[in-house]
Amino acid sequence: MMGPVLAACLLIILSTAWISQANGATCKKDGGVCTCNDNTKSVDCSYKELTAIPSNIPTDTDRLVLNYNKLRELEPKAFHHLNKLTYLNLQFNKLQTLPAGVFDQLKNLETLWLRENQLKSLPSGIFDKLTKITYLDLNTNKLQSLPEGVFDNLAKLTRLDLQINQLRSVPNGAFDYLSNIKTLWLQSNPWDCSCKDILYLRDWINDNKEVTGAQDAACGDQQSKAVLDVTEEEAAEDCVYPNTTTAIPTTIITTLASSNDDDIPELPVPQENFQKFLGYQEPDHLPTQPQCLMSISGYLGLMMSLVLTSAAILYVIHFLKKA
Template identity: 30%
Template sequence: LLASVLVRCQAPLEPVEEEEGEETNITTVVTKSDPVLCPPECSCTAEGAVDCAGVDLTEFPDELSDKTRQLSLQNNKIEEITVEHISHLHQLETFNLQNNWLTTDLEDEGFEMLEQLAYLYLANNKLTSAPKVLPPSLVSADFAANQLVRIYPYTFGHKPKLSVYLHNNKLTDAGLPDNMFNASNNLEILTMSSNFLRVVPKSLPSNLYRLHLKSNKLEKIPAGAFDNLSNLRELYLQNNLLSNEGMDNETFLKKLHTLHMYNNLLERVPRGLPRRAKTLMLLHNSISEIGRNDLILLYTLTELNLSYNKLTSSKVHREAFRKLRILEKLDMSGNNLHSMPLGLPRSLHILEIKNNQLNSIPDGALTGMEKLRKLILSDNELKLNSVYQGAWMELSALATLDLSGNQLSHIPSDLPESLEYLYLQSNRISTVPASAFEGTPNIKGIFLR
């Protein structure tokens, strides 16, 4: 569209005397801007944003301006991109092609010409291989949920600011080059979950902060696999085939603070765990024992999840938790515990031991837990005489107590004053005395059904 601007000239700084009867002239300046090229199905702005999302396109749109900076083509049915389609888009910074029908290999030369491209979104297509070359300006590349089986050395190499998302593809060890991230050392986030990898990729970027390798086929982590990743803080290895035999004692880095290893084949707490770990997720394994020194070096741990393993009361050493002095959350649900373990950390804020066979809380098991605010003991076999006298009163900060799904015949009589929510449904309670909650002035919710 032609735009015209009328500009009224200002009077000069020094007034000029007019001759009598002479009219004052008004100068009009007309400027013309180039028309904004825009495909008919799309909306475009003068700033270079072109939005063609969700308009049922089956082909790449024509009539795109050379000045296009943001191109949104997600949620269409586009099957092919050629060099001719994009070679003139030298100012393109963001290119979104998520959720289309791209099945053919992308032509390498086209993307290489996009010298300003920073964000490339190609998730949810049917690509079998990534482009051989992508521009070094790239900041984020999302190829998730395709059918990728191969990555090339220069696909992600030589990109100093890159983050890469490759989850939900069909990548195998053979499809990854050894130097896949060569000269991309500043890459901080790498997501390769839900593929078919059996070993940790080699030559990972040294500046990596977060690594997602969950839901692969990893069987072992060899010694030195993470040695050059001095900045790695978060490692996600859940839903693999890892066993204790498949991990070297020095596998993990000392600075790692979050480690997820749930749903693997572990039978013991792994050795060589990072000493600075804050979160350790070991749920859904086959761990049957916690020895006296299995957790001795994890003194910075604040959250530990051991739920849904094969732990029994006799195989949990009473001094196993002695060094976990700042642990705030512990989950031991879904095991085979008959008695609440002794020696649990007094620093706990949340303790969950639901869905076991608990029929005993022995004397002193809850002593000193003055910070405990939430205690979940549902779906066990607890009776009134299963709990030592005065146990609940010791929990002076307790706000939530869940005893549902047990065998209680009466409401416990020694509940703490701090209690706000009490869950007692699915027990054997038939009557509620009028004085049952006189000692709990802060109560907000009582659940009996």
């Protein structure tokens, strides 16, 4: 009777191993695609053409590198089990948006790289829980605006990189709570120096001359005039910024609104142009499954598990027939 019992135990062990692999291994040593270092608690998943965050990343991971992949979106709870992370690198991907709350559990995070993505906007409160962060990199995205208070909880932040975006202004008080900021990169944005909104940024730069990088902010696409040198006379317009790259002075809006409707010719507006004005975009992709099991070693591991499981089943059947 010991034969069937041993065979049954073997079957259970092999089945458990197969299920574990089927759920998605992370580290190469387990058949996954990422390189894991147990000593430094780091996981490197760079240059793997991933379209989703690998599953089963160890919960004690301190450093997670996901740069140079094809990530277009993140699951809202993608990092919720990784509350020990101090370093997260997501640069050089294709992220177009960030789900609200995606970083909420990363309360020990000190460094966050989001450089070289395609972010057009940020959800309100996206960084509120990152109270220990010291370095935030949003360089080379497509940000057209910043939400009110987006940096208010980042009192320990020392370096903030916002250069090479499409920012024309920042909300009033945007940088007031950055009490430890040492470097703030703002250059290569088309700052609109004809609008009154720019006066907050001008005054903040002037009041914080010890912060390196901020003085390099310049007006417009030509970057010919420093924001620091803008006068009240030059920044006279009350501007409204829709979700486009063009500012519309409110004086124009008021004039149009007060005009007689009979005097305004009716112009056909193509539907796609109207959608673009509202910031609407058709989705150009569908979510894809994690690619953790795409390595050859992962497939070989699965095949071996299947073969051993089949052998164990036949072994059990053989002994049951003899019993």
